Amino acid sequence: MPTSNDALGVWNDLGTLYPTEGEWIKFPVQAVGGNDLVRISFIYPTDAIISSWSWLRCIYTTADVSPVSQAVKVYPKAVPMLINMPIFQDLRDREVTFRNFEILKMVRSPRYSGIITDCLWGVKLEELWG
Numbered sequence: 001m002p003t004s005n006d007a008l009g010v011w012n013d014l015g016t017l018y019p020t021e022g023e024w025i026k027f028p029v030q031a032v033g034g035n036d037l038v039r040i041s042f043i044y045p046t047d048a049i050i051s052s053w054s055w056l057r058c059i060y061t062t063a064d065v066s067p068v069s070q071a072v073k074v075y076p077k078a079v080p081m082l083i084n085m086p087i088f089q090d091l092r093d094r095e096v097t098f099r100n101f102e103i104l105k106m107v108r109s110p111r112y113s114g115i116i117t118d119c120l121w122g123v124k125l126e127e128l129w130g
Contacts (some may be wrong), residue, residue: 004126008128009128010128010130011039011129012029012031013029013030013124014027014028014030014031014038014101014127015029015124016043016122016123016124016125017103018121019104021037021089021107021110022104022106024102024104025102025104026073026102027101027103030061030098030100031058031099031100033128033129034092034097035051035127036084036085036087037083037085037128038127039083039126040056040074040080040081040083040125040126041080042077042078042122042124043058043122044119044120044122045119048119049119050121052071052106052108052118053076053105053106054076054077054103054104055071055072055104056072056083056102056107057070057072057102058099058102059099060096060098060099061099062098069085072085076121076123085101087099101125120128
């Protein structure tokens with residue numbers, strides 16, 4: 001698992017995706033650090049017009065069920081953002097801290113704004129380790 005270091009600590013790279021509209025896409029690497037904090041970075045041209053946003057959620061790994069967390073709405077920004085995605089205490093007590101992240105891209109309805117053209121953007125997700 002690739003990592004990077006900064007003043008906040010060690011970050012595990014959970015992958016980079018280019019989401020398509022209306023489809024939940026799972027990041028390729030499972031989060032195993034057990035921390036609540038993730039960093040999300042969007043990748044797009046500096047002159048891009050973005051008419052979309054995303055939802056980010058977790059899927060918890062258990063033997064027989066795959067419960068999901070409440071999704072967090074995230075707008076693409078030019079700078080990396082920190083997002084608190086807490087692991088429920090009841091799950092921590094049961095040592096269920098491994099989770100996968102998914103992202104869903106949503107585009108503004110053309111009903112309100114005419115014909116929408118949205119640039120292709122990517123998203124990189126990292127978890128704080130330790």
